[in-house]
Amino acid sequence: MLQISTWKRVVIWGFTALILFMAVPNLFYGRVESHNDAIKQIDAAGETPELAAAAAGWPSWMPSGLVNLGLDLRGGAYLLADVQVADVYADRMNGYWPEVRDVLREKRDTVGSIRRVDGPADELHVRIANPEAMAEAIAAVREISRPIVSIAGAGSNDIEVRGQGDVLIVSLSDAEKTATDDRTLRQSLEIVRRRVDEAGTREPSIQRQGETRIIIQVPGLGSAQELKDLIGQTAKLTFHGVVSRTSDATAEPGPRNFIAPSMNEAGTYYILESDYVVSGEDLTDAQPSFDQNGRPAVSFRFDPTGARKFGDYTAENIGSPFAIVLDNEVISAPTIQDHIAGGSGIITGNFTIEESTQLAVLLRAGALPAEMTFLQERTIGPELGQDSIEAGRVATLVAFVAVLVFMALSYGLFGLFANIALIINVGLIFGLLSIIGATLTLPGIAGIVLTIGMAVDANVLVFERIREELKTARGPSRAIELGYEKALSAILDANITTFITAAILFALGSGPVRGFAVTLGLGILTSVFCAIYITRLLIVSWFERRRPKTIEV
Structure with a gap:
């Protein structure tokens, strides 16, 4: 007999109602989106009458999760960037110099005096006074090498040492260069993601492509140039001792020094010590603020290590200038008036409020480990995204109506039950997409259209199995029960194999392929749920009320 206990019915309808309730905000997309944006701005900058009015546009007790629209539906900016991973090699060599110097100084009796000399950026060249002791010097430096922590470089060391x-x-060894390239790209990905998130953009897509490239897609952004301005700078902040100031751009800086232009004074250049005192890596926070004259500035704070180094340097160099350098340009070069303890300070310059805010974002997110060059850039207008939405909507409606008509004509009343379950199924898909915060793209709409058909x-x-059971002169109740029992294995087999395919697409694909896989996978889950539980519950409820002697499927 057909029987579904009361508690099962309550669980099924309760679960269905909850997911459909989570999908409701998508019916009022504009209002909910304005509400969410206003809440974020209130949390970040405080409440204003305009923000309060926007926040009140959607009840606080209602869910506010939305299906985010992707770049092809909303419009926005697209960039393909190539990370110059080789730039990191020079920094690695500069970082090795103190260790190499200390090791060779311990061998001074045999090696003699040592001096670093110029060489290729990815190599560290050290001249020793006693070439006969080169073998001993090489052996000493090799002792500071470290094993490479990666599967590909297992058993290898990070540096190679030779004499000439x-x-x-x-x-760096070849294995270490490979590992460094991978770390550089991973770090660049994370920093780009943090910078975009700091700017408050909605649902960006930031993915690795190949060995050195990154794809960045930010829906809703006005232009690709705006995105480049946000992430294109390395934002490498360093503090250097000042050797001298000059107006000659071709002046010889001398050994272990470099020349940098002033950001605010045209025609002014500073000769600075190559070794920095502290860097942006020692920063823990940076916020836009104002200086004592009310001009836009950026306040910063160092971590304990950076605060100690900065405090020691200022204590030892009172009366001397030091330069604040951003991406090899001197922001300012104040004179140290007193010991600066506490690890906090302020960067002043000819900033606008927007520039100081952007600089604070860049410094908080951290410095890119290497420069990025942009190979492709596109700005997709919102009208193109709207065209995609309309095309997807038409395709979905056509598929939806065609399936409804087919089921009604083929299976009569049972087809109507299936149609009700299909409508609920689409609502469940959007509810789940809202809950997980997924981004809907045009391929994702294709996944929904395919789900409607499946x-x-x-x-x-x-229904076909019920028809077969009715032909054996079984009663309608028994036919329905056996129809569900005997069709269950075929339903599970077909949908599990399709779900595995969707999982593989999600794991191995990227961008649009993942969007298709997400909607297809969720659609399979909701379809099976609706077929096994919703449609069956509708049929059982109808059967209990009417108690028909015969049924037509």
Whole structure:
């Protein structure tokens, strides 16, 4: 006999109602989106009458999760960036110099005096006074090498050491370069994501492509140039001792020094010490603020290590200038008036409020480990996104209506039950997309259209099985029960294999492929749920009320 206990009915309808309730905000997309944006701005900058009015546009007790629209539906900015991973090699060599210097100084009795000399950016060249002791110097430096922490470089060391005349040469091993390239790209991905998130943009897509490239898609952004301005800078902040100031751009800086232009004074250049005192990596916070004259500035705070180094340097160099350098340009070069303890300070310059805010965002997010060059850039207008939405809507409606008509004509009353379940199924898909915060793209709409076509497959299997059971002169109750029992294995087999395909697409794909896989996978889950529980519950409820002697499927 057909029987579904009361508690099962309550659980099924309760679960369905909850998911459909979560999908409701998508019916009022504009109002809910304005409400969510206003709440974020109130949390970040405080409440204003305009923000309060926007926040009140949607009840606080209602869910506010939305299906985010992707770049092809909303419009926005697209960039393909290539990370110059080789730039990191020079920084690695500069970082090795103190260790190499200390090791060779311990061998001064045999090696003699040492001096770093110029060489290729990815190599460290050290001239020793006693070339006969080169073998001993090489052995000493090799002792500071470290094993590479990666599967590909297992058993290898991070540096290679060799001699050439009286010059000892240190370089990264090939395995370490490969590992460094991978770390550089991963770090660049994370920093780009943090910068975009700091700017408050909605649902960006930031993905790795190949060995050195990154795809960045930000829906709703006005232009690709705006996105480039946000992420294109390395934002490398350093503090250097000042050797001198000059107006000659071709002046010789001298050994272990470099020349940098002033950001605010045209024609002014500073000769600075190459070794910085502290860097942006020591920062823990940076916020836009105002200086004592009310001009826009950026306040910063160092971590304990950076605060100690900065405090020691200012205590030892009172009366001397020091330069604040951003991406090899001197923001300002104040004179140290007193010991600066506490690890906090302020960066002043000819900033606008927007510039100081953007600089604070860049410094908080951290410095890109390497420069990025942009190979492709596109700005997709919102009208193109709207065209995509309309095309997707038409395709969905056509598929939806065609399936409804087919089921009604093919299976009569049972087809109507399947149609009700299909409508609920689409609502469940959008509810789940809202809950997980998924981004809907044009391929995602294709996944929903495909799901609509596939959703009735399970019902077709059940109804055809019921027809077969009715031909054996079984009663309608027993026919319905056996129809569901015997069709269950076929339903599960078909949908599990399709779900595995969707999972593989999600794991191995990227961008649009993942969007298609997400909607297809969720559609399979909701389709099976509706076929096994919703349609069956509707049929059982009808059967209990009417108690028909015969049924037509």
